[in-house]
Amino acid sequence: MEVDRADGRTANQLRPLACSRNVLNRAHGSASWSQGDTKVLAAVYGPKAGTKKNENPEKACIEVIWRTKSGQNGKAEKEYEMILKRTLQSICVLTVYPNTTTSIIIQVVHDDGALLPCAVNAACAALTDAGIPLKHLAVAICCCVADGGYVMLDPTMLEEQNMKAFAYLVFPNATMCVLSDAATLVDGEPKEHGVITSVTHGAMAVDEYLLCLERGRAATAKLSDFLRRSLQSQVPSGQLESA
Amino acid sequence: MGLPDAAGDLSSEMEVDAFRRLFPLRFHERHLAESIRPDGRPVGGARDTSLALGAVGSSDGSALAKIGSTTMLAAVKMEVMTPLSESPEEGCIAIEFHMPPICSPLVRPGRPADAAPVVAKQLNDTIVSSGMINLKELSLVSGKAAWMAYLDIYCLDADGALFDAALLSAVAALSHLRIPQVSLNDDGRVVVVSEEGEEKIDREPVNKEKRKLNLTNIPFSLTCVLHKGYILADPTAEEESIMGTLVTVALDSSDQLVSLYKPGGPVLAHTSVLKDCVELTKKRTVELQKILAEAISDMDLE
Numbered sequence: 001m002e003v004d005r006a007d008g009r010t011a012n013q014l015r016p017l018a019c020s021r022n023v024l025n026r027a028h029g030s031a032s033w034s035q036g037d038t039k040v041l042a043a044v045y046g047p048k049a050g051t052k053k054n055e056n057p058e059k060a061c062i063e064v065i066w067r068t069k070s071g072q073n074g075k076a077e078k079e080y081e082m083i084l085k086r087t088l089q090s091i092c093v094l095t096v097y098p099n100t101t102t103s104i105i106i107q108v109v110h111d112d113g114a115l116l117p118c119a120v121n122a123a124c125a126a127l128t129d130a131g132i133p134l135k136h137l138a139v140a141i142c143c144c145v146a147d148g149g150y151v152m153l154d155p156t157m158l159e160e161q162n163m164k165a166f167a168y169l170v171f172p173n174a175t176m177c178v179l180s181d182a183a184t185l186v187d188g189e190p191k192e193h194g195v196i197t198s199v200t201h202g203a204m205a206v207d208e209y210l211l212c213l214e215r216g217r218a219a220t221a222k223l224s225d226f227l228r229r230s231l232q233s234q235v236p237s238g239q240l241e242s243a
Numbered sequence: 244m245g246l247p248d249a250a251g252d253l254s255s256e257m258e259v260d261a262f263r264r265l266f267p268l269r270f271h272e273r274h275l276a277e278s279i280r281p282d283g284r285p286v287g288g289a290r291d292t293s294l295a296l297g298a299v300g301s302s303d304g305s306a307l308a309k310i311g312s313t314t315m316l317a318a319v320k321m322e323v324m325t326p327l328s329e330s331p332e333e334g335c336i337a338i339e340f341h342m343p344p345i346c347s348p349l350v351r352p353g354r355p356a357d358a359a360p361v362v363a364k365q366l367n368d369t370i371v372s373s374g375m376i377n378l379k380e381l382s383l384v385s386g387k388a389a390w391m392a393y394l395d396i397y398c399l400d401a402d403g404a405l406f407d408a409a410l411l412s413a414v415a416a417l418s419h420l421r422i423p424q425v426s427l428n429d430d431g432r433v434v435v436v437s438e439e440g441e442e443k444i445d446r447e448p449v450n451k452e453k454r455k456l457n458l459t460n461i462p463f464s465l466t467c468v469l470h471k472g473y474i475l476a477d478p479t480a481e482e483e484s485i486m487g488t489l490v491t492v493a494l495d496s497s498d499q500l501v502s503l504y505k506p507g508g509p510v511l512a513h514t515s516v517l518k519d520c521v522e523l524t525k526k527r528t529v530e531l532q533k534i535l536a537e538a539i540s541d542m543d544l545e
Contacts, residue, residue, distance in 0.1 A: 054349060075367075078360040086487075086507025165372070167503070172511065194511025202372045203460070203499040206521055213514060 006158065007036075014154040014219065019121075019230040021129045027105075029130020033122035035154060037112035040119045042126035046102035059094040061101045064123075069108045080106075080116055087120060087170055087197045093133040102132060113157040114142035116168045116199065121227065128231055137227060138196055139220040140170040143212035145204045151215045165202030167209065169216040172196060173224035192224075193217055267485045275473050282311075282479070287523055289465070289477035292531070294411065294538040296419040304420030306538075308412035310477065314399040317412035319392055319420050323433045326382065326389040334381020334389040338367045340396045340409060347401040347480070359398075362405055365504065366396070366413060369493050373462040373501045376417065380456055383425065388433045390422065403479040404466045406491055406504075414461055415535060419542065422454050462501045463531040464493035465524040469510040476523050490517070492524040496532065 009015070015036030024030035027043035034040070051061040064085040066077045088104065104126065106119050117140035124137050144155040144166040152159065160166055174192045195213070204212075263270045263281075274281050284290065290311030299305035302318035309315075326333060340363035342356040350356045370376065381390040394416065396409050424436040468478040470486040483489065488508030493501040500521070505512055512520075 075360040075364040078357075079364045082357070082361050083506045088507070090507045090509050170507075191511065194513050195505060195517065196511060197507050198503050198505040198512070200372075200500065200503050201368055203374065203495060203501050206498070206500050206518075209500050209503060210514065210518075213517075 005152065007156070011150060011152045012215065012219065014223070015156075017223070017226055019125055019227065021125055021231065027126075027130075029126045029128070029132070031122050031125035031129055032109070033118055033125060034109075035114060035118050035121075036156065037110055038114055038118045039109040040115070040122040041107040041109055042119070042122035043105045043107075044102065044123075044126045044130035044132065045105070046130075047097045047100035047132075048103070049100060051099055051101055055101075057099045060092065060097045060099075062089050062092060062094075063101055063103045064088070065103060065105045066119075067105065067107045069111060080119065083116065083197060083199060084119060084123060087138060088123060088127070090196055091124070091134050091136060091138050091172070092127070093135055096133050102130075111157065113155050113160045114168075116140070117142045117170070120170055120197075121223070125227065125231065136175050137173040137224065138170050139173050139223045139227060140168065140197070141216045141219050141223065143167050143169060143216050143219075145202070145208050145212065149205070149208055149211075151208070151211050153215060153219050163202070165200065165204040165208070167201075167212045167216075168197070168199040169195060169213065169220075170197035171217060171220045173227065174221065192221070267481070271482065271485060272471075275470070275475075280475065280482075286473055287476045289527055289530070290479075292411070292534055294415050294534050296415060296538050296542045302416075303423060304416045304418075306412050306415035306419055308408050308415060310404055310408045310411070311479065312400050312402045313404055313408045315396055315405075315408040315412035316399055317394065317396045317409070317416035319394050319416050321420075321422055322391045322393065323383065323388050323425065323435075324391040326386065330378070331386035332382050333378040334391060335378070336370070336376060336381075336392040336394060338370065338394045338396070338413070339363060340366060340398070342398045342401065345400075346398040350401075358401075358405065362409055365406055365491075365502070366409055369410060369462055369464070369502050370413065373460050373493075373495045373499075375414070375458050375460055375462060375495070376456060377459070383433060384427070392420075401480060403481075403483045404477050407464050407466050407477065410462065410464050410493070411531060411535075414458075414463070415538060417456060418458055418461075418535065418539060420456055422456070424454070460495040460497060460499070461532075461535070462493045462495045463524075463528040464491055464502070465520075465527040466491045467520050467523060469508070469512060469516060471510075474516065474519055474523065476527070488512075490520050492520050494521070494524050494528050496528075498525065 018034045021031045023032050024043050029044035032041045051057050055061040064081045066081045104123050120140035144152045144163045146163050172192050293309045295307045298307040299318045303321045305318040307316050342359040344350045344352045425433050426436050428434050467490050468475040468486045469488040488510040491504040495501050
């Protein structure tokens, strides 16, 4: 189906991606991630000794601090902090450094739609940069449902507001594995098809949501390739040889 | 069952309560293997749900919802305001969710609960997404006066599935809502007509017919916990803390998906699991619609 988008993209086309690692001097790991005009800076400090109150001291604790572009943190930011914390908890290996806290600070540089997916991708790149042990990476995408029931990927702020519904989806990336493909299937589906996080706004039919899942998966496969490439290319060649 | 470590050997001779405290996950998995939950429910069954309308006399609409021991009190207070210049024909609704220290041992006095703003945001998103309230109905005089509805939800007992109970109480309070009668005085200002008010009979109320909101597409939700291929509907606080993967599905009366909310968690949700969650929610929605209809008809009889 032909769709008119203000910036001339096709329905399945993402905005230009950019990712750079190690952008902050003092942080243990940092990354900036941008999708079109949406840009997020993530910094990782830790693991630091001790966990916060009400956290399990037998596991590593993840703390997310969300900073808006300007102004005070409201309910939306609190929600983003909680979602991001739980999402990152599910990809980190929490048993390696028990009784420690790893802080992830997210600074929004500019918001032009798909903010939470952008922050998830930035946080993931920053965690990798800091060398925090991860089970796999997480890749996030925003799918948006238009009135005709067709799905558009990676909407801008204006598209997000005008469409009837949109979904933020986070998937695990495809891990490189020596096992055959069949051995890594979970319930007959590859692992990277499982949803880590899903947040929706607006009303849509259940079938439209399932279509979002399908399109989102296809797009995150590309995103995960991009993430992997940009993480590999920035390792200095000397480190690779000594490793 | 593969129980490799000491817990398997101990379980036969240990007190049940001690086992539950020491090996909470194993305790629950033992039950799940027998397709039952520790409180005697089937895996996909929700707890007993009750609803009472008009619990707060001083508010314009209120409801008390109980799902198991999770208790929510919702109340609506209406105030007249000047509508925003961008939307002169529309009123406004402000939703707050409170978790006082009485609701759970995890909430300490003086420090706000982490979950409260998240549930408030989720409620707001769901109620706005569903389009349940037509904000134009809250308008009194175009561009001059409109209703501001303050919807406050208090959690009295937090025993899991907070969002489901909060949404149920919010929806019930809004359907119980009676908008106060108002009239215009000589200066063109809006004044509330008191119910007994013999002294102000001369003024015609501006909203004589529009005393009740017309709610369409009422959303209902069900929270499920995912654990090793099991889908546990309507978890208690204990189940939520032990098995950390929550999925909340909200559907409206025309089976449109209003929210599918899964904030992380160790278990990945595959398409088939999500479809099962939606099916469970459809069944639950029918139950909740019946409970709400009964509560409303009980109220009308009185």
